[in-house]
Amino acid sequence: RAGAFYCSTTTAIIMNVQSTTFSSQAITRISIRPLGDGVHTQKAYMALIEACRRCYSPSFPLILCPAHQLTRPGDWRYDATPLGDFDWQEGCIRIEFVLGGAFEGSDDASASAVRETYMFIGVLSTLDCKSSQDFCDIQHTLDHVSNKRLFVFDSFMESSENIDIDASRVVNPNELVAFPPVTQDSVMDMHLNVVVNDLAVAIFLDLEARIKHNDSLVNNPSLIKVDDTAKLLMTALDNVRPDQKLTAKERIEVVRKREVARREKQSADLCLRLGSPADAYKRYNRASELTMAFSPDPLWYALSLEGCAASLVAMADAGGHGADEFLETSFQCPEEIINAANGIAS
Numbered sequence: 001r002a003g004a005f006y007c008s009t010t011t012a013i014i015m016n017v018q019s020t021t022f023s024s025q026a027i028t029r030i031s032i033r034p035l036g037d038g039v040h041t042q043k044a045y046m047a048l049i050e051a052c053r054r055c056y057s058p059s060f061p062l063i064l065c066p067a068h069q070l071t072r073p074g075d076w077r078y079d080a081t082p083l084g085d086f087d088w089q090e091g092c093i094r095i096e097f098v099l100g101g102a103f104e105g106s107d108d109a110s111a112s113a114v115r116e117t118y119m120f121i122g123v124l125s126t127l128d129c130k131s132s133q134d135f136c137d138i139q140h141t142l143d144h145v146s147n148k149r150l151f152v153f154d155s156f157m158e159s160s161e162n163i164d165i166d167a168s169r170v171v172n173p174n175e176l177v178a179f180p181p182v183t184q185d186s187v188m189d190m191h192l193n194v195v196v197n198d199l200a201v202a203i204f205l206d207l208e209a210r211i212k213h214n215d216s217l218v219n220n221p222s223l224i225k226v227d228d229t230a231k232l233l234m235t236a237l238d239n240v241r242p243d244q245k246l247t248a249k250e251r252i253e254v255v256r257k258r259e260v261a262r263r264e265k266q267s268a269d270l271c272l273r274l275g276s277p278a279d280a281y282k283r284y285n286r287a288s289e290l291t292m293a294f295s296p297d298p299l300w301y302a303l304s305l306e307g308c309a310a311s312l313v314a315m316a317d318a319g320g321h322g323a324d325e326f327l328e329t330s331f332q333c334p335e336e337i338i339n340a341a342n343g344i345a346s
Contacts, residue, residue: 031101038128047182067091261290277314
């Protein structure tokens with residue numbers, strides 16, 4: 001049954017590869033919406049969206065951030081990063097604003113990091129706050145959101161002098177971003193460009209740190225706590241195949257091997273989102289081998305093969321780079337894909 005699943009899944013991936021693009025796979029999604037229904041907040045939100053359209057059309061709500069336009073962190077080094085093939089001159093970070101999106105994650109984000117909602121941005125005008133306490137209370141609506149930004153408008157207006165932003169700030173300093181008045185388009189556009197570029201760099205550093213964390217677990221599986229399910233990469237399919245017939249020692253070994261393979265796959269997703277498809281392909285290839293070799297993991301195996309296809313398309317699609325050189329020197333298509341392709345051709 002597992003073999004049939006692998007074959008049918010691989011065939012489906014090959015037949016649908018034309019619908020897989022760099023644009024659809026290498027994206028970091030950010031949900032953005034106004035906090036409350038205040039008139040000034042709604043106006044600020046619409047002004048922000050209009051500024052995004054002016055600055056990032058025609059791709060908006062997809063925002064393209066070429067790496068060469070970003071400020072590389074001063075302490076960043078190639079010999080200390082897991083992104084060996086990332087190119088600061090040709091790489092590209094893609095951010096998609098999900099307008100009016102809910103402040104909640106996706107159910108399948110664990111299995112496919114490219115589908116997760118990475119961050120939540122709340123837009124607020126202080127003109128809708130009658131006091132500092134109102135401003136504080138609105139911030140508390142984001143308490144359950146771990147990765148967030150609060151875009152605050154009109155905080156410099158005379159009518160907002162009764163709001164002490166610093167004293168009533170609940171979110172962390174780096175999570176609060178003050179914006180200029182919505183009436184000054186040129187100033188707004190300039191400020192927005194700086195904010196988006198800073199956001200892209202923050203995304204890069206955060207996702208890179210997640211890859212490093214995954215690598216530490218892959219290289220030292222003993223660090224994986226099998227009983228702490230909240231920190232394991234789990235999906236609903238895991239409940240269909242419980243490990244109750246295994247001894248405690250066998251279960252620990254199986255779960256750790258499964259987690260290692262899944263961490264490798266998740267790191268590949270993150271590499272793809274960071275605009276480094278060559279790094280992503282290598283990791284997807286390793287993940288496909290691990291998910292099939294140890295304790296067969298059909299869903300994650302299929303997603304790894306999907307990632308292989310997405311990475312290859314990415315290297316030839318807009319925003320990808322080094323496709324010809326990589327394909328000539330490094331390309332090794334998994335045997336399952338070759339067999340399925342031959343079956344389709346015959």
